[in-house]
Amino acid sequence: MPLNLDQVERLARLSRIEISAADSGETRDQLNGVFALIEQLQAADTRGILPMAHAVELAQRLREDIVTESDRREAYQAVAPEIENGLYLVPKVME
């Protein structure tokens, strides 16, 4: 099922990336190339095979509920573009 330009636009919005009108045609064609590969994979008969959640056949290891971390805010915020009163500042997002 090839993608159309509207779907490309929607994906771009969900991914918060900007695709110019000039580039959207090429992006669509590249994505459709990927979809063709997926379609090929989907042709394989997977009846009776349980979906795999992970490539490794192991179970999750658990940690004990202990606080092991100390305050390293200063180090983390040294590389932040903008901070104030201990907060990271970002462009305003309101819904």
Place this chain on the structure above:
Amino acid sequence: MEWEVVIGLETHAQLQTKSKIFSGSSTAFGAAPNVQANAVDIALPGVLPVLNRAAVECAIRLGLAVGGRIAARSIFARKNYFYPDLPKGYQISQYEIPVISGGSLAIIVGQGEQGYEKTVQLTRAHLEEDAGKSLHEDFHGKSGIDLNRAGTPLLEIVTEPDMRSSAEAVAYAKALHALVQWIGICDGNMQEGSFRCDANVSVRPKGSEKLGTRREIKNLNSFRFMQQAIDYEVHWQIATLEDGGRIEQATVLFDPATGETRAMRSKEDAQDYRYFPDPDLLPLEIIPEWIARVKAGMPELPAEMKLRFAPDYGLSAYDAAMLTVSRETAAYFEDCVAAAGRENAKLCANWLMGELAARLNKEGGEIAAAPISPLQLAALVRRIADGTISNKIGREVFDALWNGDAQDVDELISARGLKQITDGGAIEALIAEVLAANPKSVEEFRAGKEKAFNALVGQLMKATKGKANPQQVNELLRRKLSG
């Protein structure tokens, strides 16, 4: 047209662990911004999440408490969306295979005569991480981000669309709120956001099987707001449909200032979140031995206790339900009965649900910290049961204990001379006095006015300062008047 309201609830309960679900940062509330956010929580490249055993144990406790199925193997998934308080660009959650499925919760809706019981079916409960907090105050047109809350463990508990009114939704939320505290997995502090509900609300013509289009009210953090928001939303949806309009699926916010709900954003579909299994986390396996160990450490559950209370203490199902609304209430009641004697259980229940509950309700405060201890209430109940004091004087004693004017019930009764007058001779003497002083009432009574009798009883109780046994006064007075 008659409409039917359909409500399903999604509740986020913050789990009472010391550290976060996938990192060793503290989850303590109220720290300075970002001092409890480590490399995993702020999503620095190359970090890996490691699951907290205690968070899983909380999920097992809930699964046992609601009779749900605890998955032997469940999967963590990435829920992808962009928001600044979610630094990874995805939330680690569970999607196709949650840790708990099914189960149910019994609720009581309404009070007294109008009260009824109902069972709400649960769909699932899954483990996930909380996001950080965005502060939209004045940061020169920017938002401030605090990631202390990012990675706090949550259990999202989802119901079937089983509730049919805001009252039922609130009753369910209260029952779940009590249960998560009862089993010790969540502190239930709604002001601090430890227990937050989203309500999916739709309406449909009564008798219709098909569900109407729903709108989701987000982040209801008080029972009062939940009631107001659902009532407003239901009213709005019915008005919209009756005006020939259509309901669009949407996420809405409740504004407590206006009492209205307003649409927030068009609802993203599940496919927009592009869920997929998180390659950083292996499947979570829960072996039966682990479940058995957790079960062995569980307290008696409210539902079990409720079933036991009715026959053990000779209480109605309603009383039993009211006394098991919280673990503290149940413990208070059982301590009280242990001291007052099982034969006085009903009287203990009446005082607990009556005077004590009313006072706590009026003055605020938790039953565990009530100014009157279960032992003091038991002493009071015993003195009423054995006829030392009347029920009415009991209230005076209760007041004195509540206000801290006295500690010991018996000392108070003797110090204030509150002992009930049961000496027939003394009462008869008083009756003679009262009859002599109220010839008009006597005449009216003899002329057939029953009201006059009550007036005389009133005078007598006044003369004894309420200390006479009302039943005895009634009997003796009637005998005297008819004699």
